[in-house]
Structures are given as structure tokens and as C-alpha cells.
Amino acid sequence: MPNSSSSSFELKESKILLRFADLVEKHTDEIAALEAWDNGKPYEQAASVEIPLFVRLFRYYAGWADKIHGLTLQADGPHHVQTLHEPIGAGLPPGVLNIVSGYGPSVGAALASHMDVDKLAFTGSTNTGQIVLGLAAKSNLKPVTLELGGKSPFIVCEDANVDEAVDLAHDALFFNQGQCCCAGSRTFVHERVYDQFVKKAKARALKRVVGDPFRKGVEQGPQVDSKQFDKILKYIRSGVDGGATLETGGQRFGSNGYYIQPTVFSNVQDDMLIATDEIFGPVQTILKFKDINEVIRRANATHFGLAAGVFTQNLDTANTLTRALKAGTVWINCFDVFDAAIPLGGYKMSGHGREKGIYSLSNYLQVKAVVTHLKNPAWL
Numbered sequence: 001m002p003n004s005s006s007s008s009f010e011l012k013e014s015k016i017l018l019r020f021a022d023l024v025e026k027h028t029d030e031i032a033a034l035e036a037w038d039n040g041k042p043y044e045q046a047a048s049v050e051i052p053l054f055v056r057l058f059r060y061y062a063g064w065a066d067k068i069h070g071l072t073l074q075a076d077g078p079h080h081v082q083t084l085h086e087p088i089g090a091g092l093p094p095g096v097l098n099i100v101s102g103y104g105p106s107v108g109a110a111l112a113s114h115m116d117v118d119k120l121a122f123t124g125s126t127n128t129g130q131i132v133l134g135l136a137a138k139s140n141l142k143p144v145t146l147e148l149g150g151k152s153p154f155i156v157c158e159d160a161n162v163d164e165a166v167d168l169a170h171d172a173l174f175f176n177q178g179q180c181c182c183a184g185s186r187t188f189v190h191e192r193v194y195d196q197f198v199k200k201a202k203a204r205a206l207k208r209v210v211g212d213p214f215r216k217g218v219e220q221g222p223q224v225d226s227k228q229f230d231k232i233l234k235y236i237r238s239g240v241d242g243g244a245t246l247e248t249g250g251q252r253f254g255s256n257g258y259y260i261q262p263t264v265f266s267n268v269q270d271d272m273l274i275a276t277d278e279i280f281g282p283v284q285t286i287l288k289f290k291d292i293n294e295v296i297r298r299a300n301a302t303h304f305g306l307a308a309g310v311f312t313q314n315l316d317t318a319n320t321l322t323r324a325l326k327a328g329t330v331w332i333n334c335f336d337v338f339d340a341a342i343p344l345g346g347y348k349m350s351g352h353g354r355e356k357g358i359y360s361l362s363n364y365l366q367v368k369a370v371v372t373h374l375k376n377p378a379w380l
Contacts, residue, residue, distance in 0.1 A: 016092050017062035021055045028052075036213045040221035040258070041176050043214045053338060057356065060340035064361065080372040085365045088119040088143070104128060113139045119364060123147040123181070125278075126303075126349050145353030145363045147181065147345060149278045150306030153299035154184030154335065155321060157292075157312035158192045165311045166200040169284070172309055172335040174208065174262060177220055178282040179228075181350075182307040184335055186275060187286045188295050194288045198266045201286060202247040205262040210253050222258040223281060229258035232281030239265050239274040244285070270298055278304070292317060296324045305347030309335045328354070 024031065032047035041050075070083035089096075100107055108128075111117055112135035120142055122132045126149040136142045154172050156165045172184030189197045213221030223229045236250050249263030260282055268275050268285040275285050289295040299308065308327040312318050322330050328346045331337060338344070338356075345354040353363050 011066060013091065014062045014065035017058045017065070021058035021062070024051065024058070025055045033214075036221065039176075039179065039224040040213055041179075042218050042221055044216065044218075045176070053340070057340045064358075068361065068365070070367075075371070078374040078377050080374055082370050084368040084370060086368055088364055088366055104131075108132065109135060112136050115140045118142055120144045121147075121353075121355075121363070125149050126351075129351060143363070145345075145355070145360075146351035147353075147355055148306070148349065148351040149304060150181045150183065150346065150350050151186055151276070151278050151302050151304045152182055152184050152307040152309065152327065153186045153188055153295075153325070154309040155289075155295055155299065155311065156187065156189040156193065156197060157310070157314065157317055158190035159313045159317075160190075160193065160311045161313075162193050162196050162200060166197060166204055168309070168311060168333075168335055170201065170204045170208075173284045174205075174220060174282050175336055177223055177260075178232075179224060179280050180336070182329070182336060183280075184307075184309050185279065185283075185285065186299070187284060188289050188299060189286055191288050191290055194286075198247060198264075198286055201284065202264050205248050205264045205284065208262040210259055210262065220259075220262065220282060223260060224258075226258060228280065229260065232260055232279060232283065235274055235277065235279045235281070236263055236283060239268070239272060239283075239285070242269075242272045242274070244268045244272060244274065249282075270301065276302070292320060296321065300324075300326045303349040306345075306350035307331070 028047055028051045032043055032051055035041055035046040035050065036043040068085055070085050073081040073083065075081045100111075102108070112120060112132045120132065120136055122129055122144065129146045129148040133144050133146065136144045154169050156169065169184060169187050173187070175183065178185070187201075208220055209218050210220045211218045223232060233252070240246055240250070244265040245267040247264040247266050249261035251261050253259035253261045263283045264286065265274060265284065266286045268287045270276070270287065274283060275287065287298075289298065305326045305328065307329040308325045309331045310318055310321045311333055318332050322332065326347045328350065329344060341357045343354040343357040343359040345351055354360050
């Protein structure tokens with residue numbers, strides 16, 4: 001957004017964002033239906049949670065339009081120094097906002113490589129993010145922010161309320177058919193409550209309602225496409241072959257569509273593919289740990305670092321894990337809490353830059369230093 005002495009231009013941009021939010025809100029039912037058709041997510045989830053958050057994001061940033069400004073700095077010598085925070089691009093003239101659909105090798109590569117594209121934000125897999133970053137570097141060195149893959153640990157400590165922890169861990173993994181970058185896909189459970197947790201996690205998975213995403217009460221729809229469907233089943237087979245215990249699920253659900261049974265593995269070891277790779281599907285892997293130092297080491301032993309969850313009643317344990325876990329977001333006794341003001345982004349190969357909140361603004365601004373020589377300033 002521009003840094004301008006004219007508030008009318010900034011208010012114009014604010015009005016554009018607010019108008020867009022109003023239109024999205026007006027068409028919530030249609031957009032939620034399109035989301036369900038697009039990737040299988042339950043319609044109720046899209047309509048009641050995701051579209052409202054999308055609307056909130058635009059209204060949040062509309063409020064920033066007249067609040068972005070530079071600084072006045074002190075420097076040695078007779079100089080007045082100020083900074084301007086200027087946008088990468090400006091305004092919203094006709095033709096700027098476009099929805100261009102297509103595949104990565106064609107449309108995505110063209111955008112990443114184009115000399116007239118000044119800024120790029122990408123959300124997707126780590127492998128594709130590396131390709132995008134490389135193409136941007138080879139073209140005009142455009143700045144790129146990346147929100148990439150994850151293999152987030154969800155740590156259940158020995159003092160946890162097991163029933164609450166099971167429900168939260170279930171939602172942390174199975175949300176959106178497991179097709180969530182932040183998914184709590186490595187469930188670490190303390191050995192003292194491990195057996196109890198596994199038994200109840202299995203029971204919760206068996207109760208999960210799978211079916212038509214447009215039917216009321218359905219918790220899990222189909223996977224996004226046949227390729228992802230086949231990939232998930234392949235990982236499940238690798239878990240069985242590797243010696244993990246398949247507590248429940250592991251098969252196709254029904255005979256039509258890309259539905260997969262909610263799947264729970266216990267006795268998972270750190271070096272198994274189901275514990276190291278981002279499956280992006282409804283497959284919960286439950287690992288056992290003995291103490292806090294061990295779980296910190298094991299939780300951080302991954303190339304990913306997008307998010308983490310901690311379930312404990314002990315404040316010292318929560319604080320220790322919060323500071324020790326190498327992840328962009330750590331949820332304490334909750335998971336998948338998103339808001340327009342809360343930054344989201346990863347450590348390590350989960351990406352760089354932050355989305356949402358005040359932290360995302362720097363991704364879209366350039367800082368210009370303006371230095372003016374002063375003749376015979378009175379204060380010198």
C-alpha cells in the first residue's frame with residue numbers, strides 16, 4: 001500500500017478491500033460450494049470457518065491502509081534523514097487483479113519467471129517452492145515469500161487430560177482430510193499415558209463421519225484427486241510394511257470417489273516414512289517418548305518447521321517447549337487457531353516470510369532512505 005501524503009488515495013485502497021470483503025461475504029454459499037467441489041472439504045467447514053476468516057483478512061488489512069509510514073532518523077552531521085515505506089506495485093488499476101488458472105509447469109512457471117512480476121507469494125509443497133524460488137532468482141530477482149510443507153509435532157505430556165488431548169490431536173491431524181500444511185502429523189505421547197491415548201485415538205477415528213461433503217454432519221470428504229489418493233495409500237502400505245501397528249483404517253472408504261478411511265498407526269518409529277514425510281492425508285502416526293529433552297530433540301529432527309502443538313497443564317513445561325521447538329507457530333492446549341492478526345510461516349524448509357498480521361506488511365513494502373543536506377542547522 002502506498003506511503004502518500006494524500007489520505008484520499010489510501011482511503012480509496014481501503015474502500016477497495018472493504019468492498020471486496022463485502023462481496024465475498026455476500027457470496028459465501030457459492031464460494032463454500034466451490035471449495036467443497038475443488039478439494040473435497042466439508043461444505044459446513046468452508047462456509048462457517050474458512051470463508052469468514054478470508055473476509056476478516058481483507059477487512060483487517062483495509063484498516064492498515066492509512067497507517068503505514070516511515071521514520072525520522074538521527075544521523076551524524078548536518079542532515080535530515082527519513083525513510084519512506086513504498087509498496088511493491090501501487091493501487092489497483094484495471095487489469096491488475098486476475099485469477100489465472102492452470103498448472104504449475106505452465107502458468108506457475110510463467111509467473112515466477114516473468115520480468116514484469118515484481119513480487120511473488122507461494123503456498124504449496126517444499127519441492128515446488130524450491131522451483132519457484134529458483135525461477136524467480138533467474139529472472140528479475142523478485143522477492144518471494146514461501147509457505148511450504150510441514151510435519152508438525154503434536155506433543156502430549158504426561159500430565160495431560162487424555163480425553164481432551166485425544167480430541168485435539170484428532171482434529172489437528174484429520175482437519176481438511178489431513179490436507180493441511182500445519183497438520184499435527186507426528187503425535188508424540190508420553191509413555192505413561194501412551195496406551196490409554198492410543199486406545200482412545202482409535203475409538204475417535206472409528207467415529208469419524210466420512211462421506212458426501214455437502215451432507216450435514218460429515219467431518220471428512222474425499223481427497224483432492226486420484227494422485228493424492230494413491231500417494232496416501234502408498235504411505236499407509238509403507239507403514240504396515242515397516243512394522244508400525246495399524247490400529248484402524250488403512251483402506252479405501254466405500255467404492256466410489258477418493259475417500260480414505262481415517263487411519264491410526266501406533267508403535268511408529270522416527271525413521272519410518274510415515275513419520276518423516278508429509279503424507280497430506282488422514283493418517284495419524286503416534287510415537288512414544290520418555291522425557292522432555294528427548295521429545296525436543298526428536299520433534300526438531302526434521303527438515304520442516306511450520307508449526308507444533310503442546311498439550312500440558314504445566315506452565316514450565318509449556319514455556320520450555322515453546323522456546324525449544326523450531327517452528328513458526330506453537331499452539332499450547334489448542335491447534336489450528338488462525339486469525340488475521342496472527343502471523344503464519346515456517347522455519348527451515350517450511351518456507352520464509354510471514355503471512356497475516358503486521359509481520360506480513362514488510363513482504364510487500366520497500367524501504368527508501370531520503371537524506372537531505374542542511375545548511376547551517378541551528379542546533380549544531
